[in-house]
Amino acid sequence: MASNELGAPSPRQLPGHIAAALAGAGGGADSAGRPWAGRSLAGDDAKIHNFENDDGTASEAYLAAVAALRKGTGDEAGVVASLATARVFIPIVARLAEEAEGAHGLNADKQADMALVTLKAADGRTAMPAFTSTAALAAWHPEARPVAVYAARAALSAVAEGAELLVLDPGSGFTFVVRRPAVWALAQQHGWVPSYRDEELAEEMGRAAAGFPAVRNLELAPGRGVAALAADGTMAAGGGAGPELQVVLYLEDGLDAAGVQDLIAGLQSEWSRNVLFGERVDSIEVKLRRAER
Template sequence: MTHGPKHLPAHISALLDRQQRSPDGQPADSAGTPWSGRDLSGEGNPLHTFDGDDGLIAAALGEARRRLLAGDTDEPGFVNALAGQRVFAPVIATGHGDAEQGDKEADISLVTLTASDGRSAMPVFTSVEELTAWHPQARPVAAEAERVMLAALAEGAQLVVLDPGSPILTFVVRGPAVEALARGRRWTPSYQDQELAQALAELPDMCPGVTGLRLSPGQGIMSAAADGSAVIGGGAGPELSIGVVVEPGTDAVGVRLALAAVQAAIEDIDLLRERADSVQVIRAADQS
């Protein structure tokens, strides 16, 4: 049996656009041999073909990770350091055996995961070693972070998980940050977003018993390095904490009503849905 030519999805083709090309313009290895129709499951067929690429973590990204682990930079500092850096997206090659041709015609698909909260996530890696340790059958496609984030969005991923299972650090890049990187923009987290704070400033006037709101990082931004040390950033939990300040003397029922009023009011804030990955509404800490 023979098979017609395979056509890669556009977002995977976009990743491969940075790769070497054969004379007829097809994605190819460094010798110019097309990937199409080849068995990609064996050794000698890595897709990380940046000129002189050693497959190690990019120097600037490695330094940003070191600074994050040392507490010398914060979550947006690390996320924005991804811009322009070469990372690796894992692809799985499958194919139909052809006895007459003696090879395989390969289909290529990106790998996606389901996060613990049910959201779709795409794994991305800083080095070939991290990727192959996580999934020995996967093959690395090297591309700038912007291209990889675009591919993640095209796959419907709501999160990007950087180096899952890493012996150093696993870091979750949440949806708004993925979109900002994909568009070539700097990412400002919702808890530092002054425009968002302004959009929420009028809510207390619409919520009985509420005198103010305090925005702060949610507990869910925290993650842990492999040695157990706390890392400010990279967690998958609530990103933004909205602390509700209630009128003095408000009883427990009044507090619950005030929190419910704020929760209902924020559902109508389009900018909040755009800028914040996940939100928790709580009573302001100094009133509890």
């Protein structure tokens, strides 16, 4: 039977505990708790970072996790776990403020503030770039200033900026996308289990589907967008930005096209009201199969 991909994920309201973590951790601030906004290009603000003895190279744990992912001996959960203690670099760029009117009606000097960089993902959502090394950041944007933060702080800043994705090393040999549920888990310094391996989530979704007689069974699997394409053309089984979760529905015979669409819409409505689903699922696609008699 056919595969039915649902639309682009809609923005989700932050759960209370995540909003509290954001408020208590300083929100869009650096590792010292200083706000990103309003920075100048002079004095202490021009320092690259505050991490002592940091040579600007990527975390060894992150590199090892990515290598395992690309070899097929690791997974994307391992990559996200490696970020729990990793330092990353957030790019900030100069943003020219409005000219102020000085004495005698003359224009005063323009002020340069520093601003976080955000991106637009293919599905329209806001994404925040982060870099595992200063070299990767410089190759992407030579004029951006790297500010070192722990990845958990970067995740909090992403939430504060309304970004649902954290994109690691865009434009490099391998770009890894941390999706919204993993961003939230990282921001709270909690472990993360991909939705397609989440047994508790499968049970919740199965209970919701039990209210639809045409659904005989339900299975969760990795979506087509889980895989990521490296610059050398090889694929890795994780880090992609597309549909993360594939929901396989085993249906009774007898439903026409309209009935199938109504069924999927009803299921989506039921799932969307579930708190666990809202927190742990980023994007889904539905695959339909005929139930065996």
